Amino acid sequence: MARPSFFGLxxxxxALAMIGVLFLxxxxxxxxxxxxxxxxxxxFAAFQKAYELYSTDILFTLFIVxxxxxxxxxxxxxxxxxxxxxxxxxxxxxxxxxxxxxxxIPFIVAAQCMRTFLAxxxxxxxxxxxxxxxxxxxxxxxxxxxxxxxxxxxKQVPFVTLMLAGAMASIDRATIExxxxxxxxxxxxxxxxxxxxxxxxxxxxxxLSFVTMLSVLSVPMMVAGSQPTMLTVDMAFxxxxxxxxxxxxxxxxxxxxxxxxxxxxxxxxxxxREAQI
Amino acid sequence: xxxAFYAAGFAALLMTSTASAQTLNVATAGDQNMxxxxxxxLGPLFEKQHxxxxxxxxxxxxxxxxxxxxxxxxEAQNKASAPADFDVVVIHQKAAGTMVQEKxxxxxxxxxxxxxxxxxxxxxxxxGTDVSGYVMPMFHSQTAIAYNPDLIKEPPxxxxxxxxxxxxxxxxxxxxxxKGGMSGVAFVTGWVxxxxxxxxxxxxxxxxAATKASWDKAMADLKExxxxxxxxxGNAGTxxxxxxxxxxxxxxxxxxxxSWKAEGKLPPNMRLKLVSxxxxxxxxxxxxxxxxxxxxxxxxFVALATSPDVQxxxxxxxxxxxxxxxxxxxxxxxxxxxxxxxFADIPPDALAANGKPFPIGPYFNDILETYEKKVAN
Numbered sequence: 101m102a103r104p105s106f107f108g109l110x111x112x113x114x115a116l117a118m119i120g121v122l123f124l125x126x127x128x129x130x131x132x133x134x135x136x137x138x139x140x141x142x143x144f145a146a147f148q149k150a151y152e153l154y155s156t157d158i159l160f161t162l163f164i165v166x167x168x169x170x171x172x173x174x175x176x177x178x179x180x181x182x183x184x185x186x187x188x189x190x191x192x193x194x195x196x197x198x199x200x201x202x203x204x205i206p207f208i209v210a211a212q213c214m215r216t217f218l219a220x221x222x223x224x225x226x227x228x229x230x231x232x233x234x235x236x237x238x239x240x241x242x243x244x245x246x247x248x249x250x251x252x253x254x255k256q257v258p259f260v261t262l263m264l265a266g267a268m269a270s271i272d273r274a275t276i277e278x279x280x281x282x283x284x285x286x287x288x289x290x291x292x293x294x295x296x297x298x299x300x301x302x303x304x305x306x307x308l309s310f311v312t313m314l315s316v317l318s319v320p321m322m323v324a325g326s327q328p329t330m331l332t333v334d335m336a337f338x339x340x341x342x343x344x345x346x347x348x349x350x351x352x353x354x355x356x357x358x359x360x361x362x363x364x365x366x367x368x369x370x371x372x373r374e375a376q377i
Numbered sequence: 378x379x380x381a382f383y384a385a386g387f388a389a390l391l392m393t394s395t396a397s398a399q400t401l402n403v404a405t406a407g408d409q410n411m412x413x414x415x416x417x418x419l420g421p422l423f424e425k426q427h428x429x430x431x432x433x434x435x436x437x438x439x440x441x442x443x444x445x446x447x448x449x450x451x452e453a454q455n456k457a458s459a460p461a462d463f464d465v466v467v468i469h470q471k472a473a474g475t476m477v478q479e480k481x482x483x484x485x486x487x488x489x490x491x492x493x494x495x496x497x498x499x500x501x502x503x504x505g506t507d508v509s510g511y512v513m514p515m516f517h518s519q520t521a522i523a524y525n526p527d528l529i530k531e532p533p534x535x536x537x538x539x540x541x542x543x544x545x546x547x548x549x550x551x552x553x554x555x556k557g558g559m560s561g562v563a564f565v566t567g568w569v570x571x572x573x574x575x576x577x578x579x580x581x582x583x584x585x586a587a588t589k590a591s592w593d594k595a596m597a598d599l600k601e602x603x604x605x606x607x608x609x610x611g612n613a614g615t616x617x618x619x620x621x622x623x624x625x626x627x628x629x630x631x632x633x634x635x636s637w638k639a640e641g642k643l644p645p646n647m648r649l650k651l652v653s654x655x656x657x658x659x660x661x662x663x664x665x666x667x668x669x670x671x672x673x674x675x676x677x678f679v680a681l682a683t684s685p686d687v688q689x690x691x692x693x694x695x696x697x698x699x700x701x702x703x704x705x706x707x708x709x710x711x712x713x714x715x716x717x718x719x720f721a722d723i724p725p726d727a728l729a730a731n732g733k734p735f736p737i738g739p740y741f742n743d744i745l746e747t748y749e750k751k752v753a754n
Contacts, residue, residue, distance in 0.1 A: 135689070141591060144518055152750050152754070153746070153749040153753075154749075154754060155753070155754055156753070156754045158459065219618075219621060219623065220618075220621065220623040221621045221622060221623060222621075228382075241607075241623060270417050295458070321610070322610060323610070324610065324611055325554060325557070325608030325610055325614075326553065326554035326555070326556040326557050326610070326753075327551065327554050327608045327752075327753045328605070329556070330751070332554075333556060336557045337442070339388065340440075340442030340443075340445055340446065341441050341442045341445060341556075342445070342742075343445055343448075343449060352437075
C-alpha cells in the first residue's frame with residue numbers, strides 16, 4: 101500500500117510544488133506582510149491606514165462589481181434565452197455570430213475604445229446628436245462609474261453567455277416543448293423551466309466574472325478619474341508612488357475577503373446540491 | 378526576501394543584456410514624451426558620434442511612481458552587490474534625494490565639461506536634500522493653468538479667484554487628482570501653499586510633523602471645491618478633455634501643452650496662465666548609478682545631453698521645455714521666435730515670481746497623504 105501512494109505523490113508533486121511556490125507562498129507572504137509592523141511585530145496599522153485613506157474606494161469597488169455582475173446576469177440570460185428559445189432563425193444566426201467578439205478583446209483595449217466612445221463629445225454622443233435623438237447641450241460624459249460598469253458588462257457578458265448558452269443547449273428539449281405545448285409563453289419557459297436547470301452554470305459564470313472584475317486595473321485607471329476609484333488602482337498607487345507594500349497588501353487582503361465571500365456562497369450552494377443528489 | 382526575488386529577476390535580465398557590450402541603457406521616468414526624446418532625438422545623435430554604441434531607452438512610467446521603480450531596481454541590485462544594468466537614469470526630484478542619501482548615484486557633475494553651465498539651485502538642492510554633484514538638470518518644467526479663451530475671457534489670476542470661478546462655473550475646471558500624474562499633484566501642493574500659509578517653510582523646511590494639522594481648513598475647502606470640478610484620468614486626460622471642449626480650464630505641464638498644440642492635438646488658440654501665489658515646477662535629473670559598467674560612456678552621454686546645442690535644439694525647440702543649464706548659454710543658438718514662443722503666455726518675470734519648487738520631501742508626502750485621507754476619501 102505504501103508504494104503506490106509514494107508514486108502517486110511523486111506524480112502530483114510538480115503540480116503541488118507549482119501551487120505552493122506560485123500561489124500559496126505569495127498569498128501567505130502578502131497576508132503576513134499586511135499584518136506586520138515596521139519593526140516586524142504584529143500590527144494592524146496597515147489596515148487602519150487602508151481604511152482611513154480608502155474606505156470610500158472599498159465601497160465604490162463593491163458597488164461597481166456587484167452592479168456589473170447583476171447586469172451581466174441579466175444580459176447573459178437574455179442573449180442565451182434568445183439563442184435557445186427564439187423561433188426567428190436569422191436573429192439567432194446574427195446574435196450567435198456577434199456576441200462572442202468581446203471575448204477576444206483584452207480589457208485594456210476595451211478601456212481604450214470606451215474612452216473615445218463614451219466621452220462627452222465621443223462617438224456615442226455624437227452619433228445620437230447626428231441622428232437627432234439628442235441636443236448637443238444634453239451630452240454628458242459617461243467616463244465615470246457608469247463607464248467602468250459599461251466596460252465590465254460589455255466584456256463579461258459574452259463569457260457568461262457562452263457558458264449559459266452551452267448549458268441551455270444541453271438540457272432536455274422535451275421540457276421546453278412540453279411547456280410550450282401547454283401554452284406557456286417563451287419568457288415563462290425561460291424563467292420557470294430553463295433557468296432553474298442551468299442555475300448552477302450561471303452561478304459559476306457570475307462568480308468567475310465577479311472575481312475577474314475585482315482584479316482589473318486597466319479599466320478603472322483609464323476610463324474614470326481617480327476619485328473615487330477601485331482598489332486595484334489604489335494598490336498600484338501605494339506601490340508605485342511610495343513602495344508602501346504594507347498598505348497595498350492590506351487592500352489586497354480586503355479584496356481576498358470580498359472574493360472569498362463570493363466563493364463561499366458558491367461553495368455552500370454547491371455542497372447543498374451535492375447533498376441533495 | 379522580496380528584495381532577493383527582485384535581485385534574482387534582475388540578474389536574469391542582466392545576463393540577457395550583457396551580450397552586446399556597447400549598449401547604453403537609459404531608464405527614464407515621466408510621460409511618453411521623455412522616452413520619445415531619448416529614442417527619437419538624443420539616442421540617434423549619440424549613436425552617430427559613437428559608432429558601434431547602441432542607446433536603449435526604457436520608460437518606467439509617469440510621475441514619482443516612475444522614479445520609484447528606478448530606485449527600487451537600483452536598490453535591489455545594490456543589496457545583491459550586482460552591477461546596475463541602467464547606465465543613465467532620468468529621475469524626479471523626490472527619488473533623486475533618496476538615491477543620493479542611499480549612495481546609489483555617482484558624484485560625476487564636477488568632472489563633466491558642461492557641469493559649470495548649471496546655475497539654478499535645483500542642481501544642488503532637491504526638495505531639501507543636498508544633491509550637489511550627483512545630478513545634472515535635463516530641463517525645467519512648470520505647471521500652469523491652461524484655458525480656452527473662447528469660453529473664458531478673463532482667466533483667474535490667483536487660486537482665490539480660481540476657487541470663486543469654479544463655484545460659479547461648476548464642472549468647467551478639471552484636474553487629475555493625485556494618482557494620475559504630476560500636474561494634479563502640482564495643483565494640490567499649490568493649493569496647500571496658497572491657502573494653508575507658510576509657503577517658505579514648505580519649500581525650505583525645517584520639517585515639523587505637526588504642520589499637517591494646520592492644513593485641515595484648506596483640505597476641507599479643497600473637498601468642497603472638488604464637488605464642482607471634473608476629475609480627469611491623467612496629465613494627458615486633462616489635455617484631452619480640454620481639446621474636446623469638455624472642460625474649459627485645467628492644470629497642465631507647460632511643455633506638454635506646447636507640444637500638443639504643435640502637433641495639432643489642441644486648438645491653436647488655447648492659452649496658459651500661471652496663477653499666483655504660484656504653482657510648482659520641477660527639473661528632471663540625469664544621474665549615473667554608482668555601479669554602472671559603462672562609466673565613461675554614460676558621462677559622455679550626459680555631457681552631450683546638457684551641451685548648449687542639444688539643450689537649444691532638443692530641449693527648447695523640439696520639446697518646449699525650459700533649459701536645464703543656464704539660459705544665457707543658449708544665446709545665439711536659437712532664433713528669437715522660438716525663444717519668444719516659450720515665454721509667450723508666461724513671461725520670464727511671471728515665471729520667476731510664480732514658478733515655485735515642490736515642497737520638501739516629508740511635507741510633500743504629508744500633503745499627498747492628507748489629501749487622500751481628507752479630500753479623496
